[in-house]
Amino acid sequence: MLSWEKKLAGIDANQSEFPMCFGCGKENPVSLKLKFVKSGDEARCECVISELYQGWRGYVHGGIIFTILDEAMAYAYWPEIKGVTAKTEVRMRQPVPIGVPLVVTGRVVKKTRKLFTTAAEMTLRDGTLLAESTAQSYVVD
Secondary structure, three states, X not given: OOHHHHHHHOOOOOHXXXXXXXXXXXXXXXXXXXXXXXXXXXXXXXXXXXXXHEOOOOEEOHHHHHHHHHHHHHHHHOOOOOEEEEEEEEEEOOOOEXXXXXXXXXXXXXEOOOEEEEEEEEEEOOOOEEEEEEEEEEEOO
């Protein structure tokens, strides 16, 4: 077992295990402080992104959009499955505005013994699709 696999094997369902996570860490001063609610194989978060994370003036940086989608996909399988993203694809449908309420949903699409597939989407509250992604992840425990 590799050292990172050993570290992940001890993860439990308590989010406080990740206080410095860039996506959800409560103690990280630059964290996005995302809070996901889990229901089965789906995770959902509502958030508003500040200008601290903008790319072009008035819009969320693409790397931040990817981070939020990746976090949603991870929360869709965690803590039942411990995994790491192996491959991902992101499609930006529209520029994501700064300071606007967003809804982010991640879900597990397919599971096998060693791999699983997830998908996520970011929308406005009215359902307008802004960005979406899919990923394949390795099971690490």
